[in-house]
Amino acid sequence: MIPLQPPRRLIDVQIDGETVRVPEGATILDACRAAGKDVPTLCYGDTLTPKNACRVCVVEVEGARTLAPACSRKAEAGMKVGTGTERARHSRKVVLELLGSSVDLSTTPRAAEWTAEYGADPARFGADAATVAQPAKVDNDLYVRDYSKCILCYKCVDACGDQWQNTFAIAVAGRGFDATISTEFDAPLTDSACVYCGNCVEVCPTGALSFRTEFDMRAEGTWDESRQSETTTVCSYCGVGCNLTLHVQDNKIVKVTSPHDNPVTKGNLCVKGRFGYGYV
Ligand code: SF4
Ligand code: SF4
Ligand code: FES
Secondary structure, eight states: OOOOOOOOOOEEEEEEEEEEEEEEOHHHHHHHHHTTTOOSSOOOOOTTTTOSOTTTTTEEEEOOOOOOEETBBBBOOOOOOEESSSSHHHHHHHHHHHHHHHSOTTTTTTTTHHHTTTTTOOOGGHHHHHHOOOOOOOOOOSEEEEEEEEEEEEHHHHHHHTTTOOOOOOEEEEEGGGOEEEEGGGGGGGGGOOOOOOOHHOOOOSSSSSHHHHHHHHHTTTGGGEEEEEEEESSSSSSSSOEEEEEETTTTTEEEEOOOOTTTTTTTOHHHHHHHTTTT
């Protein structure tokens, strides 16, 4: 998504030999999408400043020594970009292998598809490969933190911190392989600064953060997105008028998201809009 801004000069960029025109300041990823290219992304979030953490979106820029992360590198006039070159594909394959061997990607949308597309074999490091496996943290009725699925993309930290919520309830703790997203002193969420807006859940790309409803339904085998419908409506609590997207399965609301292209909320909500649907 390119945010609405004052008019900007347009520049021409070549994506796989095809010229596309994008506003100055657009990223290579914006240009790739304008050209209809499907560049995989994991740590990129359309409502957040690119973090450059996962490197699954790398592309080859003619004349550049290193591969460029498409999600954060700005497109420049005359740039020639290759989205599916051997070098870019090999790099994505290794990233997917490293992630897939250490993290549970079972609820990451499209992870299985990309693993197959890039010929990635996460099992090639052997059964003894280190993983981030750990029990899910179920310490409140609203949402669950399952860090065995966390790719450390920091999107939740940015959403909770200076980019949206300004609550700073979660941050990175530990170093190296022991780095993990944590509350202060690793306290239960109920003892932390968290205000349960769920804005971290909204941006998590892997399902490491999920609604308690989704977590419980997955555990009992009843979660079925193909049977869910989505209805976007207006929150009925206060007068701001935030948009809510209700996800309904078997006539019950199973989770609430918010449209990212809404210019006021940009996908963010407060605790009432996100979790206060029990009365419906
Ligand atoms: S629910 Fe809101 S306040 Fe709590 S950790 Fe997530 S973003 Fe921060
Ligand atoms: S919990 Fe989700 S959003 Fe947060 S760092 Fe892990 S994968 Fe990213
Ligand atoms: S999506 Fe670009 S670095 Fe992660």
